[in-house]
Amino acid sequence: MPNEPVLALRGISKRFGAVQALTEVDLEIRPGEVLALVGDNGAGKSTLVKTVAGVHTIDEGTIERHGAPVQIHRPHDAQSLGIATVYQDLALCDNLDVVANLFLGNELRSAAILDEVGMEKRAQELLDTLSIRIPSVRVPVASLSGGQRQVVAIARALIGEPQVVILDEPTAALGVEQTAQVLDLIERLRERGLGVLLISHNMADVQAVADRVAVLRLGRNNGVFPVRETSHEEIIAAITGASDNAVTRRQARTTEKNP
Amino acid sequence: MSDLKDTASGTASEPDGPGGTDGTSGTDGASGTDGASGTDGPVSPTGAVDPRLLVRQEGLKGFLHEFTRRVRGGELGSLPVIVGLIVIAITFQSLNDSFLSASSLSDIAVYTAGLGIMAVGIVFVLLLGEIDLSVGSVAGASAALWAMLSVTHGMNDWLAVLMAITAGGVMGLIHGFFFAGVGVPAFVVTLAGFLGWSGVQLWLMSGEGTINTPLDSVVADLTGYYFSDKAAAYAVATVAVLGYVGSLLLDAKRRRAARLPYRPNSEIALRATAVAVLAYAVAYVLNEPAGARGLPLALVIFLVILVSADFVARRTTYGRQVFAVGGNAEAARRAGINVEKIRITVFGIAGMLAAVGGLFIASQSGGANKGLGGDNTLMNVIAAAVIGGTSLFGGRGKIWSALLGALVITSIQQGLNLQGMESDVQFMITGAVLLAAVVIDSVSRRTQKTAGRT
Numbered sequence: 054m055p056n057e058p059v060l061a062l063r064g065i066s067k068r069f070g071a072v073q074a075l076t077e078v079d080l081e082i083r084p085g086e087v088l089a090l091v092g093d094n095g096a097g098k099s100t101l102v103k104t105v106a107g108v109h110t111i112d113e114g115t116i117e118r119h120g121a122p123v124q125i126h127r128p129h130d131a132q133s134l135g136i137a138t139v140y141q142d143l144a145l146c147d148n149l150d151v152v153a154n155l156f157l158g159n160e161l162r163s164a165a166i167l168d169e170v171g172m173e174k175r176a177q178e179l180l181d182t183l184s185i186r187i188p189s190v191r192v193p194v195a196s197l198s199g200g201q202r203q204v205v206a207i208a209r210a211l212i213g214e215p216q217v218v219i220l221d222e223p224t225a226a227l228g229v230e231q232t233a234q235v236l237d238l239i240e241r242l243r244e245r246g247l248g249v250l251l252i253s254h255n256m257a258d259v260q261a262v263a264d265r266v267a268v269l270r271l272g273r274n275n276g277v278f279p280v281r282e283t284s285h286e287e288i289i290a291a292i293t294g295a296s297d298n299a300v301t302r303r304q305a306r307t308t309e310k311n312p
Numbered sequence: 313m314s315d316l317k318d319t320a321s322g323t324a325s326e327p328d329g330p331g332g333t334d335g336t337s338g339t340d341g342a343s344g345t346d347g348a349s350g351t352d353g354p355v356s357p358t359g360a361v362d363p364r365l366l367v368r369q370e371g372l373k374g375f376l377h378e379f380t381r382r383v384r385g386g387e388l389g390s391l392p393v394i395v396g397l398i399v400i401a402i403t404f405q406s407l408n409d410s411f412l413s414a415s416s417l418s419d420i421a422v423y424t425a426g427l428g429i430m431a432v433g434i435v436f437v438l439l440l441g442e443i444d445l446s447v448g449s450v451a452g453a454s455a456a457l458w459a460m461l462s463v464t465h466g467m468n469d470w471l472a473v474l475m476a477i478t479a480g481g482v483m484g485l486i487h488g489f490f491f492a493g494v495g496v497p498a499f500v501v502t503l504a505g506f507l508g509w510s511g512v513q514l515w516l517m518s519g520e521g522t523i524n525t526p527l528d529s530v531v532a533d534l535t536g537y538y539f540s541d542k543a544a545a546y547a548v549a550t551v552a553v554l555g556y557v558g559s560l561l562l563d564a565k566r567r568r569a570a571r572l573p574y575r576p577n578s579e580i581a582l583r584a585t586a587v588a589v590l591a592y593a594v595a596y597v598l599n600e601p602a603g604a605r606g607l608p609l610a611l612v613i614f615l616v617i618l619v620s621a622d623f624v625a626r627r628t629t630y631g632r633q634v635f636a637v638g639g640n641a642e643a644a645r646r647a648g649i650n651v652e653k654i655r656i657t658v659f660g661i662a663g664m665l666a667a668v669g670g671l672f673i674a675s676q677s678g679g680a681n682k683g684l685g686g687d688n689t690l691m692n693v694i695a696a697a698v699i700g701g702t703s704l705f706g707g708r709g710k711i712w713s714a715l716l717g718a719l720v721i722t723s724i725q726q727g728l729n730l731q732g733m734e735s736d737v738q739f740m741i742t743g744a745v746l747l748a749a750v751v752i753d754s755v756s757r758r759t760q761k762t763a764g765r766t
Contacts, residue, residue: 108646129648144646148639148707149632157636158647165628170563174570 057119059084059248060105060136060217065114067100074100075272077114082217082248087239089251089263089280093292097272098252099141102221105250106138107131132158137210141221143202145209147195151187152176154194155209179208183238200231207238217248224258236262256285270294276306375579390701392752393716396745397723404727411727414604417597420719420726422535425614426672428718430689431696432621433484433665435714436658438697439625439638441706442498444662446487446505447693451670452685453509454480456516458531458671459523459680469530477667483509484663488656498659510686517682524679534675537609542599545607549591552615557584610672614715617665622711634658639707669693688739695742696721699749720745 058081067075075097082088092098103109105116107128115122118134125131131138145154152169155176161168176190185204187197194202203223210218220239224232239262242249253259259266260280268275268291275291289295383391404411430447437444454476462472487505491498517523525532539545560580567574598607625631636644637654645651673689674680698704699720700713721742728738 106646127648128646132648138646140646144640144643146636146639146643146707149635153632153636157632157644158649160629160632162629165630167627167629167632169627170566170570170572173567173572177572 057084058082058117059119061117061120062101062105063115063117065101065104065116066112067097067104067109068112073272075104078269078272078274080250080267080274082250084216084248085243085246086265087243087249087251087263089253089259089266090269091253091256091259091266091288091292092269092275095271096269096292098269099221100272101269102138102219102250102252105131105136105219106140129158132213132215135214135216136219137213137215137217138219139206139210139221139223141225143206145194145202145206148193150193151190151197151205154205155179155212157209159213175212179211183208183211183241185238200227200234203227203231203235204238207235211242215247217250218242219250219252221252222254223251224253224255232258256288259288260285268292374576375582390710390712390716392749392756393700393713393720396720396749397716400720400723400727404723404730407727408730411730414597414601416726416730418538418605418608420722421598422608422610423676423722423726424715424718425608425610426535426669426676427692427696427722428614428714429617429672430666430669430693431700431714431718432617432711433662433669434693434697435700435702435709435711436621436625436634437498437662438702438704439634439706439709440655440658441638441704442491442655442658443502443694443704444484444487444659445499445502445690446483446509447662447666447669448685448687448690449506449509449513450480450483450663450666450685451673451689452680452683453483453513453516453670454667455670455674455680455684456513456523459525459674460516462529462531463523463526464520473530473671476671477664480667480670481660481664484666485656485660487663488659491659492652492655506690513684514682517680522679522681525674531671531675533609534613534672535608535610536675538605539607539609539612540605542606545595545599546592548607548612548615549588549595552591553584553588556587560584617668618711618715625711630654630657635707692721692742695746698753699746701749701753703753717749 060082062078062080065075065078065080066073078097078101080088080090080101090098090101100109104111105125107125107130110126116125117123123130123134125134125136128138146157149157152173156172161171161175173190180187180190183204185208187201187205194205197205203226207218207220207223223235223239227235236258239249239251243262251259251263263280265277265279266283266288267277268288270292271294275294278288278291382389401412410416430451434444434447457479458472458476461467461475462469467475483505487498487501490496490501557580560575560583564574564577564580595607598604598611625634633644633649633654636647636649637651641651644654670685673684677684696717697709697714698717700710700715700717702709702713724741724745725738728741
C-alpha cells in the first residue's frame with residue numbers, strides 16, 4: 054500500500070479579485086494511485102490544477118513534494134519537479150508534427166541542434182509501450198482525430214519522466230471507444246507507479262479507474278472517499294452539497310483518516 | 313471481425329512495409345471510430361500499424377506517388393512559385409531577348425540578394441504570426457548611420473558596418489520589447505517604428521542630404537564585387553551540391569541505423585540531380601556567356617544567410633520554439649518556452665537583417681540618402697515573403713520562400729524595366745502577383761482542410 058504522498062497540497066488559498074476561488078484546500082497524491090478530483094462547475098478544480106501546474110501562483114498554503122515544501126511560480130518549475138499536466142484544451146501546437154509536440158520544451162539535442170532521429174525513435178518507443186496508435190509520428194497534430202490528440206497530449210506529459218500526472222477532463226470530448234482507450238492508458242500510468250490526479254465530471258470514468266475521490270465544493274474540501282466503499286449517490290451528494298452538514302463532514306473526516 | 317485480419321496483415325508487413333494503400337481514398341481518417349483499435353495488448357506488442365495508414369512505397373515510384381498525392385491534397389509547397397518563375401521567364405524573354413542575358417540575370421541575382429535578406433527577417437516574423445512594418449525605415453536609418461559614421465566621421469569602415477547592423481538589431485529588439493514585454497500589438501509598434509526610424513534617418517542625413525559611397529568601401533563591394541575567376545562560381549555550386557547530398561545521405565544513414573523510415577537512395581539521387589542541375593546552370597550563366605561578370609559577392613552573402621537561417625529554423629531548438637510560438641503561443645508557454653524572449657529576439661533578427669538589406673540598397677544606389685528604404689521597399693519585402701509561400705497566420709512557412717518570392721519580384725521589375733515600363737505598371741503587376749499568390753495559398757489551404765492536412 055503506497056503511503057508517503059509524492060505531492061501534497063496544504064491549506065492552498067487563491068483569490069481572483071473579489072472571488073475566493075480556493076479556501077484552504079488540502080490534497081495528497083500518492084505514487085501508484087489514481088486520485089479523482091470532482092466537483093461542480095466553478096468548484097475550483099481547474100484553478101487548483103493551474104496552481105499546481107504553475108500557471109497561477111498560490112496566495113497562501115504550501116505545496117510539498119516528498120514531504121519537502123517547494124515553490125512553483127512558472128510552468129517550468131512544475132515540470133522540473135516532475136509534475137506533468139495534460140490540460141483540457143490539450144495545449145498542442147497544430148502546426149507541428151507528433152514528435153515535435155511530444156518533445157516541445159524538452160527537445161533532445163546536442164548543443165542547440167535538434168536530434169530528430171533520437172526524438173523520433175523515442176517517440177515511437179513511448180507510443181508503442183503505451184499501445185498508442187497514430188498513423189505516423191511525422192504527421193502534423195492538426196490532422197489527428199480528437200481521441201488521437203488526447204493520447205498524444207497524455208504521452209507528451211510522460212516524456213519528462215514525471216512522478217505526478219495531472220489530467221484535466223481527459224475524456225470530456227471523446228467517444229466510447231476513445232474514452233476506454235484513455236482509461237486504459239490511465240491504468241497503465243498507475244501500473245508504472247506514477248501518481249495520477251484525474252479531474253472529471255464523469256462519475257462512470259471516476260468509478261472505473263480511480264482509487265480515491267476528492268470532492269471540491271465552492272473552493273473548499275468536501276471530503277475524500279475511497280471509491281470501492283463509496284456509492285455513486287454519496288459522491289454526488291458531496292458534490293452538490295445535499296449532504297453538507299456536520300454529520301457527513303465528520304464522516305468524511307474519519308474516512309480520510311482511515312482509508 | 314474483418315478488422316482483426318487487417319491489423320494482423322498490417323503488422324506483418326510493418327518494417328517499412330511496401331503495402332502501398334491507394335493514395336487519396338484513405339486520407340479522410342478524421343472520423344474517430346475504427347474497430348481495429350479495440351484489440352490492444354497481446355495481439356501486437358510492438359504497436360499495430362493503423363490499417364488506415366497510408367504506407368509510403370519504397371523507391372522512386374513511392375516518391376512520385378507521394379508527390380502526386382500531396383499535390384492533389386493541396387500541399388503545393390513551392391510548386392506555384394516555381395511555375396510562376398518559369399512563366400515570368402518565358403513571357404519576358406519572348407518580349408525582349410535580353411531578359412535572360414548574362415548581365416540581366418546577374419542584375420536579378422544582385423537585386424534579389426538585398427530584397428531577399430530583408431525578406432528572411434520578415435519570414436521569421438511571419439512565422440510568429442506577426443508583422444513588421446518598420447523594415448524599410450530600419451534599413452534606411454541603419455544605412456544613414458553607416459554613411460555618417462564611415463564617410464562623414466571617418467570611422468573604420470568595417471566597424472561602421474558592424475555598428476549599423478547592431479543598430480538595426482537594437483531597433484528590432486525595441487519593437488520586440490514593446491510588443492512582447494509591454495503587450496502593444498506588433499502592427500502598431502512597428503508602425504510607430506516605421507515613422508520614428510525614418511525620422512531618425514532624416515535627422516542623421518539632415519546635414520548632407522546624400523552621402524555617396526566611397527569606391528573603396530566595404531559597402532560598395534557588397535553589390536559591386538564579382539568573383540571574376542570562373543572557378544569561384546563552380547566551387548560554390550560544388551560545395552552546395554556536396555553539402556546537400558552529404559546531409560541527405562547522413563540523415564538516411566542515421567535513420568536507417570535507428571530503424572526509422574528513411575529516404576531511399578533513388579530519391580536522394582533524384583533530389584541531388586535536380587539541385588546539381590540548378591546549381592551548375594546558375595554558375596554557368598554567371599560565368600560563361602558574353603558579358604558575364606562572374607559570381608556576384610551579393611549572391612554568396614545572401615545564400616550564406618539563407619542557409620544559416622534555414623538551419624536555425626528547422627534544426628535548432630530556437631527555430632522549433634519560433635514555430636511553436638507561431639502555432640500556439642499558450643501551448644508553447646505551458647511547455648516552458650520563454651515566449652517573450654522568442655518574440656523579442658525574432659524582432660531583433662528582423663531588424664538586423666533589415667539593416668543588412670539597407671546597406672545593400674545603399675551599395676546599389678551609390679550612397680545613403682533621405683529616401684533610402686522608403687517608397688515600396690517595405691511592401692516588396694513583405695510581398696516577397698508572402699509570394700514565397702509563408703502563411704500570414706503564423707507557424708507555417710519556409711525560409712526558402714524568401715529566395716523564391718524575392719526572385720519573383722525582382723524578375724518582374726527587371727523584365728518591366730527592360731520593356732521601358734514605368735513604375736505605375738510595375739506596381740499594378742506586382743500587386744496582381746501578390747494577390748494571385750495569396751489566392752493560391754488560400755485555395756490550397758482549403759483543399760488541405762478537406763484532405764485532412766494543414
